[in-house]
Amino acid sequence: MSERYLDDSMLIQRSQAGDRSAFDALISKHSARAYQYAFRLTHSAEEAADVVGDAFVRVFNALPNFKGQSAFTTWLYRILTNCYLDIRKKEKNRQTVSLEAALQTDQGEVERQVEDPGKSPFEESIREAREETVESALVELPEYQRAMIVMYHVEMLSYEEISAALDLPLGTVKSRLNRARLSLRDILMRNEELFLSR
């Protein structure tokens, strides 16, 4: 039997004892699902691969402390979500600096030159096409809401599993998911109206 078909608990035990091939088997077993989740969140192949790579490094480092109180997959979702949120936070910080900071030069303080944020006609047409889809509406949701929607509706996690993955009370997960769905509905309606009015 191939190693990747072994139980998670067995692979984790062996990994904790320093067996790298067992950890490789864990990667092999869960990487595709992790990537799919990451891709749904990021909509970028490169970024998704980064999120998954970072997540498995964190799993490797934290594995000695993993007690198996939740399923490995639930724990992996938590780490993936954190990696995704961290990457987004870093990006936001970078954008804030580039747009708001003034440059100091020999001639004194000058305004930073920024690129025209307007999209090219080609990008605009792509954007318009994507607006018709639920996926593009999902991108407009705040990151945390997007993660919850993807976990429940695409990854088919139960409320209980999401609650464990995000370390939130069950009631909070349910009410936040309801709000996320309402927001998504509003975005879809708004996009439909824009589309119809063109």
Next chain:
Amino acid sequence: MTTEKARDFFSAYHEGSLDTGLRLSFEQKLNADAELRAEYDRFAATLDQLSKLRETPIEIPFDLNERIGARLDRHLWEQKQVAPKAWFMRLRLVTFAGLATVLLVGAVISIKNHRGTTDGPIPAGPFGTTTGSNGDQLTISMKQDQPVVYFSPQAKKTVVFRIEPGMTPFAETTVDKNLKLERTLENKNPETDLLNIQVLDAPKTDQAIIAIPGTHPENVATGTGTLEEFAKALAGKYRVPVWLNGIKDPLVQVNWDFKETDARRAADAALKGQFTVDLREGNLITISGG
């Protein structure tokens, strides 16, 4: 009930998990407020659209595992580079300090050596180049009121279908790498059947077990048996497919007494939190965990 409060209940109403009192109150509000009704209908349509998202295939990079392995190897290498610097700093301190410090550093070395054999860094060997199934999983969802099984393997796989686990397969199909199996599951027998779908060589927990109601209504209200038998009874009584998703032990014993008005509540009452019960779009009951 205010409109704002009613919106808070959209999800719970859609999933059928509102208490009877709240449900009646919500329905009254819905019937009295056409605008709210339109909002709810749009909400339900959004959930339907969401459920289609998972049908969109996502291409997994062929070298994903190697990239993760390389990322991990780099991380381990970086850790190794930091470690000698720390030792160098310690040794330099020893050079400039007196005998007392040497004794202190000696103690650190002893602990370090001892730790090295128990929880030191795991040696970085060559990374496995397994590019096989990558966690291929059978999933089930509803399409036009029928349960459908989906499977997209990363390598060629054989899927077998059995009536009841352990019996001789009545059908099997081979799915080539990167192709998608999509098969509607229909039970034309009079009684409810338990369908076992398994990917050959995959672990037992990755199999799909689904109870599908037959053509004739069944009314077995009480009983004791395995979780599989419970799934059959639930499916037969409430005329809904019941999917046992990733259950480690489907032979665990369950008692049931179906007094509830719908399948989800009946499952919750019988399983008493031992398993997670979900009602997904199209009346598919999913039982997982345990």
